[in-house]
Amino acid sequence: MVRGRQGEFHVHARSPHQPSAMSSALRLRDPAAAPRLLLAVCVIVLLWPGFSLTEFDPAALFEERSRGIIVKFVGTFFPLETSPEFLGLVLKSTYETLAIATAGMAFAILIGWPLALIVTRSLSISRIGPGPGRVHGSLIRLPARFVLMFFRSIPEIVWALLFVRAVGLGPAAGVLAIGVTYGGMLGKVYSEILESNDTRPATALLETGGGRIAAFCYGMWPVALPELVSYSVYRWECAVRASVIMGFVGAGGLGQQMELSMRMLNGGEVSTILLTFLLLVVMADGVSALLRKVTA
Amino acid sequence: MSLSFQKVSLEYANGVRAVHRIDCEIRRGERVAIIGPSGAGKTSLLRMLATALRPSSGTIEVLDTDPWRLDRRGLRQLRSRIGMVHQAPPIPPRQRVVTAVLAGRLGQWPAWKSLASLVYPLDIPGAERMLERMEIADKLFERCDQLSGGQLQRVGVARVLYQQPDLILTDEPVSAVDPALSDRVVGELNRDAIERGVTLVASLHAVDLALHRFPRIIGLRAGEIIFDLPPVRVSDSMLAELYASESRTVPTQDNQPLETVLAGVRRRSMFS
Amino acid sequence: MRAAHWGVVAGLIAAVWASFAYLALDLGQLLTLEAQAQMWKYAVSFFPPDFSAEYLTRIGHGTLETIAISAIGTAMAAVLGLLLALPAAGRLGAVPRAIARLILNFLRSIPELVWAALMVIAAGLGPFAGTLALAWHTTGVIGRLFAESLENTPAEPAGALRLSGSPASLAFLYGTMPNVVPQLVAYALYRWEINIRMAAILGVVGAGGLGQMLYFSLSLFQQQQAMTVIIAMLILVVIVDGASAWLRKRLAG
Numbered sequence: 001m002v003r004g005r006q007g008e009f010h011v012h013a014r015s016p017h018q019p020s021a022m023s024s025a026l027r028l029r030d031p032a033a034a035p036r037l038l039l040a041v042c043v044i045v046l047l048w049p050g051f052s053l054t055e056f057d058p059a060a061l062f063e064e065r066s067r068g069i070i071v072k073f074v075g076t077f078f079p080l081e082t083s084p085e086f087l088g089l090v091l092k093s094t095y096e097t098l099a100i101a102t103a104g105m106a107f108a109i110l111i112g113w114p115l116a117l118i119v120t121r122s123l124s125i126s127r128i129g130p131g132p133g134r135v136h137g138s139l140i141r142l143p144a145r146f147v148l149m150f151f152r153s154i155p156e157i158v159w160a161l162l163f164v165r166a167v168g169l170g171p172a173a174g175v176l177a178i179g180v181t182y183g184g185m186l187g188k189v190y191s192e193i194l195e196s197n198d199t200r201p202a203t204a205l206l207e208t209g210g211g212r213i214a215a216f217c218y219g220m221w222p223v224a225l226p227e228l229v230s231y232s233v234y235r236w237e238c239a240v241r242a243s244v245i246m247g248f249v250g251a252g253g254l255g256q257q258m259e260l261s262m263r264m265l266n267g268g269e270v271s272t273i274l275l276t277f278l279l280l281v282v283m284a285d286g287v288s289a290l291l292r293k294v295t296a
Numbered sequence: 297m298s299l300s301f302q303k304v305s306l307e308y309a310n311g312v313r314a315v316h317r318i319d320c321e322i323r324r325g326e327r328v329a330i331i332g333p334s335g336a337g338k339t340s341l342l343r344m345l346a347t348a349l350r351p352s353s354g355t356i357e358v359l360d361t362d363p364w365r366l367d368r369r370g371l372r373q374l375r376s377r378i379g380m381v382h383q384a385p386p387i388p389p390r391q392r393v394v395t396a397v398l399a400g401r402l403g404q405w406p407a408w409k410s411l412a413s414l415v416y417p418l419d420i421p422g423a424e425r426m427l428e429r430m431e432i433a434d435k436l437f438e439r440c441d442q443l444s445g446g447q448l449q450r451v452g453v454a455r456v457l458y459q460q461p462d463l464i465l466t467d468e469p470v471s472a473v474d475p476a477l478s479d480r481v482v483g484e485l486n487r488d489a490i491e492r493g494v495t496l497v498a499s500l501h502a503v504d505l506a507l508h509r510f511p512r513i514i515g516l517r518a519g520e521i522i523f524d525l526p527p528v529r530v531s532d533s534m535l536a537e538l539y540a541s542e543s544r545t546v547p548t549q550d551n552q553p554l555e556t557v558l559a560g561v562r563r564r565s566m567f568s
Numbered sequence: 569m570r571a572a573h574w575g576v577v578a579g580l581i582a583a584v585w586a587s588f589a590y591l592a593l594d595l596g597q598l599l600t601l602e603a604q605a606q607m608w609k610y611a612v613s614f615f616p617p618d619f620s621a622e623y624l625t626r627i628g629h630g631t632l633e634t635i636a637i638s639a640i641g642t643a644m645a646a647v648l649g650l651l652l653a654l655p656a657a658g659r660l661g662a663v664p665r666a667i668a669r670l671i672l673n674f675l676r677s678i679p680e681l682v683w684a685a686l687m688v689i690a691a692g693l694g695p696f697a698g699t700l701a702l703a704w705h706t707t708g709v710i711g712r713l714f715a716e717s718l719e720n721t722p723a724e725p726a727g728a729l730r731l732s733g734s735p736a737s738l739a740f741l742y743g744t745m746p747n748v749v750p751q752l753v754a755y756a757l758y759r760w761e762i763n764i765r766m767a768a769i770l771g772v773v774g775a776g777g778l779g780q781m782l783y784f785s786l787s788l789f790q791q792q793q794a795m796t797v798i799i800a801m802l803i804l805v806v807i808v809d810g811a812s813a814w815l816r817k818r819l820a821g
Contacts, residue, residue, distance in 0.1 A: 031437055032392070033416055047643060053636035054695040054776070061691055070690050099587035106584045153802055155769045157681070158782065165786055166610045167603075171591045245681050249772055262685055278677055294576060348731055376733025386728035388746035399742045403733020410738045459732055 069265070076267030086269060089257065090276050097253035097280070100171050101239040104178025108239075109232065111151075111183030116190035118144045151184025160246035174251030178239050189231055197223045229295045237288040244277055254280070298324035298495050299345060299463070304354035306340050306519075314340035316519040317354070327489055327496040329506035332516035333542035338499035339383075341516065342465050345497060346380045347371065359462055376403030379461030381485075383468040385452035389441035393432075393451050396440055397423040400459035426454040429484050431477070445472035453481060457488055464489055466498040470505075475550040478502075482509050502549035503535060517541070610791075617795035626781070627800045634777035634804070637695050637770075638763040641702030646756045648707040653714035659740075672715070676708025680766050684775040695776025702763050702770070713755055714748075721747045761812050768801050778804070 050056075060066060119141055159180050163173035202219030247255020254277055261269035299322040306315040315337045322328055330338050343349045344356055347363040355362060363374055379400065387396045394417045402410050412418060420436070427433045430450040432443075440448060449472050456464060464485060470478030482498070486509055489496035500506045506513055507527040515522040515530075515538045523534055535546045652672055655664035683701035691697045726743030730736060771779020778801050785793040 030394070030417055030420065036415075047639060050636035050640045053633050054640050054699045056640060056699065057696060060696070066690060066692065073689060095590060099590045102583055102587040103591060106587070153805060154798060155765070155801070157769050157772055158798060158801070161772060161782065161786060166607050175591070241679070245679055248681055248685065258682070259685065262689065265689070274678065274682070281677075291576070294572065346731055348727075372733050372735070374733075375731055379732055380728070382728060386724040386743070388725050388743060390750065391742075391746045395742070399729055399734070400732060402729055402735070402738050402742060407735070407738070410734075411741075414741060456732075461732075 073265050073267050076265070077271045079268060080272045080275065081266070081268035082272065086272065090254070090273060093254045093257045093273075094276060094280060096171055097240065097243045097247070097255070100174040100243040100251070100253050101178065101236060104175045104243065105182060105232070105236045105239050107175060107179025108182035108186050108235070111179060112148075112186030112190060115144050115148055115183070115187040116194065119148065119187065120191045120194045148184045148187040151180050152182075152188065153184075154181070156181040156242050157246055157249060160251045161249050164250045169250040169252075169256075171252035174243055174246050174253060177246055177251060178242060181242075182235055182239060186232065186235060190228060193224050193227045193231070194220055197227075226295065230292045233288045233291045233295075237284045240284040241281060244280070298322060298326075298359055299497070300355075300357040301341075301344075302355045302357075304344065304351045304356055306337075306344060306349060307352045314519055315344070315351075318519075318521060320514070320521060320524070322495060322497065324495055325489075325493050326512060327486055327510050328498070328512045328514060329510035330497065330499040330514045330516055331501075331503055331506050331538070332522075333539050335518075336516040337519040338516055339467055340519075342380070342467050342497065342499055345463070346378055346465055347375060348380075372403065376459075377462040379456035379459040379464050381449075381452050381456050381464075381466040381469040383449075383471055385448050387440050387448065387451065389439070391440050393427065393435050393438050393440060393443070394420060394423045396451055397426055397455050397458050400455040400457075403459075423454075423458060426457045427451070429457065430454045430481065446470075446474065446477070449473055450481060453485065457484075460492065462494050464494060464496045464498075466496075468499055468501050470549075471501060478549055479505060479508070486510070501547055503546050504548045613791040614795040616792065617799060618790075618792040619796065623793060623796060627778075627796060630778045630781045630797070631800055631804060633695050634767045634771075634779075635764060637698045637775075637777050638702060638760060638767040641699045641767070642706055642756060642760040642763050644699070644703040645706035645710050645759070646752070648703065649710035649714050650752070652707065652711040653718055656711060656715035657718035659718070668711075669715075672708045672711040674708070675704050676712065678705065680705045680770060681773060684770040685773045688774045693774040693776075693780075698767055698770045698775030698777060698779075701775060702766060706759055706763060710755065710759060714752060717748050717751050718744070757812075757815075761808055764808050765805060768804060 061070070156177055159177035160173055163176045167173055167176065197220065202215045205215040205219050243251070243253050244255040244258075247253040247257070248259050250256060250259075254273055258270060258273045258277075261273060299320075301318045301320040304315060304318045305313070307313050318341070330341065332338055340349065344351055345358055347358060350364055356364075359374065359377060361370075361374055363371060366374060395413070398413055398417055398419060405413075409418060417423065424433055424436055427436060427450075430453055432447055432450055432454075435443060435447060435451075440451065443451065449469060453466075453469055456466075466485065469485070470481050473481060482500075482505055485496060485498070488494075498506075498510070507530065511526055512524070513527055513530055514524045515534065517538055518541075522538055523530065539546050649672075652668050654660065654668075656668035656672055658665045680701055683705050684698055687697035687700040687704075691700060721744055723744070725747075726736075726739040729739035729743045734742070768778045771777040771781065772783045774780055774783070778797055782794055782797045782801075785791070785797060
C-alpha cells in the first residue's frame with residue numbers, strides 16, 4: 001500500500017494478473033446466460049404441446065353458446081335455495097355422508113387391522129433367529145403388504161366407480177370404497193406405528209415363548225394406542241370429505257345430491273350444498289380435534 | 297447550502313429521543329465525518345438525510361430541497377440522487393453481485409432497461425469497474441451469500457459508486473472490513489466525491505479513519521452536536537469526553553490506542 | 569380418565585351401529601351367494617386387460633393428456649397465484665388484502681372434483697375443463713402459500729432500493745423476489761406432482777385424461793379396457809413418485 005500525502009493515495013488493483021484484451025472480453029459475458037436460456041427453451045418445449053393436448057381454448061368460454069349456459073348457471077347461484085323440503089333433503093344427505101364415512105371407517109379398521117398385525121415385523125416369531133419359519137413368515141407378509149398397497153394405490157374414486165357398477169348406485173358402494181382404500185392406508189400406517197414404538201417388550205415376550213397375541217396385548221398395545229387412535233380419527237375426517245367426493249359418481253350422500261343439482265343447472269341448490277359441505281368439513285375437523293384431545 | 301438541519305428533532309414512536317434540536321449546514325462538495333458513541337443518533341441523522349425518516353420537528357433540506365414538500369414523483373427523483381451505504385448491506389443473499397451493483401441505477405434507468413437487466417445484465421463493464429475499485433472484481437458473477445461480511449459491504453459501496461449520486465451517505469461502511477482495506481475503501485469514497493464534486497457524509501466508528509480522511513469532523517452525543525471542527529482542532533480531551541459514556545479509550549479501526557506523535561501532526565493511526 | 573375412555577369407546581360403537589342402521593345396509597344382502605357370485609363375475613370380467621397395440625396407443629395419448637392437464641393447470645395456478653399473492657400479502661393495502669384472501673380461500677375450499685364438474689358445465693367435456701379445474705383450485709392453495717412467503721421475507725432490500733429512487737415494482741423484483749423465488753418454484757413442483765394424480769381422476773366427471781377413459785370404458789361395459797386404464801394410472805403414480813424422490817435427492821445432495 002502506498003502512503004501518499006495526506007488526503008491522497010493510490011489504489012493498487014489486487015487482481016492476480018493483468019487481464020489481456022481477449023480474456024477481459026470473455027470475462028464480461030454472463031456465465032449464467034446460457035444455462036438460463038437452455039432452461040427456458042426446455043420449459044417452453046415441454047409446455048407447448050400441452051396447450052394442444054389440453055384443447056386449451058379460453059375463447060370457447062366466451063362463445064355464444066357456453067356464455068349463455070355459464071351466465072344462466074351462475075345467475076342462479078344466488079339466492080341460495082332454502083325451501084324447507086330442500087333443506088330437509090340436504091340434511092338427510094349430510095347424515096348419509098356421515099354414516100358412509102363412519103361405516104366405511106369401521107370396515108377399513110376391520111380390513112386394515114388384521115393385515116397390519118400380519119405385516120408388522122416386530123410381531124413375527126419367525127424372524128427371531130434362523131429356522132424354517134423365516135421363509136414362511138415372509139411368504140405371508142409379502143402378499144399381505146402387496147394387498148395393502150394395491151388397496152390404497154387405486155384412488156378411492158376409482159374404487160367407488162367400480163363398486164357402483166358392482167353393487168349399484170347408493171351408499172353401499174361408498175362404504176365399500178372407503179373400507180378398501182382406507183383399509184390399505186390404515187394397515188400400512190398401523191404397522192408403521194407398531195414398528196416405530198419400542199419393540200423390546202414385545203420381542204422379549206416372543207422370545208420367552210409368548211404367543212403373538214400376548215406379545216401384542218402386553219407388549220405393544222399400551223404404548224401404541226394413542227397414536228393409533230389419533231391417526232384413525234384423522235382418517236375419519238378425511239373419509240367425510242372423500243364420501244362427498246365419491247357421491248359424484250353415485251355413491252350416495254351430499255356428493256350425489258350436488259351432482260343431481262348440477263345436472264339440472266340449479267345453481268341455488270348447488271350453493272346451498274356447497275355451503276353445507278364447507279360447514280360439514282369444519283365440523284368434522286372440530287370433532288376430530290376434540291376426540292384426539294380426549295383420547296391422548 | 298446543499299444540506300441543512302434547522303432545529304431538527306427526531307423522536308421515535310416509543311418516545312426515545314434520537315436527535316435534539318440540531319442545527320447544521322453542509323455545503324455542496326464537502327466531505328464530513330460524523331463520530332460518536334453508539335446511540336448518539338448518527339444513524340438517525342443519516343436516515344433523515346436519506347429521506348428515510350421524517351423529522352418530528354424542524355426543517356431539513358437535502359440537495360436544496362425540503363423533501364417532505366415534494367410529491368411522490370419528486371421525492372423519487374430526489375432519492376435517485378442520494379446514495380446510502382448501509383452498515384448491513386440490504387442485498388438478497390441469492391442475488392448475484394453484478395445484479396446487486398447494477399441495482400444502484402434502478403432510479404435512473406427506464407423501466408424496460410431495468411426489466412431486461414434482470415434477464416441479462418446490461419452493463420457488465422460498468423459494474424466491473426466499480427467492483428475493481430473495491431478490489432473484488434473477481435466476484436463479479438458470484439452469489440452474494442458466498443461472500444464474506446467485508447466483501448459484501450464492499451459490494452454495497454460499489455452499488456452506491458455505480459449510482460453516482462449527488463449526495464453520498466455512508467453508515468459505518470467498513471465495520472466488517474479489515475483495517476488496511478477499510479482505509480482504502482473510505483479513501484475511494486472520498487476520491488469519488490472529490491472527482492465529481494459531490495457531497496459525502498459518513499458516519500464512522502473508527503475515529504482515526506475519520507481524522508485521517510475527512511476535512512470536517514462532527515462529534516455527536518445523545519442526539520446533540522458536541523463539536524464541528526477540522527481534524528487539527530479536535531483535541532484528545534474532546535474525544536475522550538465524547539466517548540466517555542461508552543469506554544475509556546477512543547475507538548479505532550484496529551483497536552490500537554490513538555497516538556499523538558508531534559504537535560504539528562495531529563494523528564497517526566497505528567496500522568499505517 | 570379410564571371412565572372417559574370407556575365412554576368414548578361406547579360412543580364410537582354406538583355411532584358405527586347407528587351408521588349401519590341409518591344406511592339400512594342389510595349386509596346380509598351383500599353376503600348372499602347370488603350377490604357374491606355376481607360380484608365375482610364382475611371382478612373376473614376385468615381380466616385379461618386389453619393390451620392391444622391400438623388401445624395402448626390410446627392409453628399413451630390419455631397419459632400424455634393427463635400430464636398436460638396437470639402441467640398447464642399448475643403453470644396457470646403459479647402465475648395466477650403469484651398475482652393474487654401480492655395483494656394477499658398486504659402489499660397493496662388492507663382492503664385488497666382482505667379481498668384477495670377471500671378469493672383464495674374460496675378457490676381452495678372447493679374440492680378439485682367439484683371444480684371439474686363445474687368446469688365441464690362451463691367449458692364442455694374434455695381436458696380443458698380438467699385444466700381449468702386444477703388451475704382454480706391450485707391457485708387458491710399456491711396463492712395462500714406465496715402470500716405467506718412474501719409476508720415472511722425481509723423487507724429491507726426492497727426498502728433500500730426505493731430509498732435510492734427505484735420505483736416500487738422494480739424494487740420488489742430486485743429486492744424481494746430473489747428471496748422468494750426458490751420457495752415458489754419448489755412448491756409449484758410439489759403441487760404439480762399432486763396434480764398429476766388429481767388430473768388422472770378428474771376425468772371421471774368428464775374432464776379428460778385417463779379418468780375420462782376409465783369412465784367411458786366402464787359405462788360401455790368394457791371392463792378389460794378399464795383394467796388397462798387402471799394399470800396405466802398405477803404405473804403413472806409409481807413413476808411420478810420415483811422421479812420426484814430422485815429429483816429431491818439430487819437437489820438436496
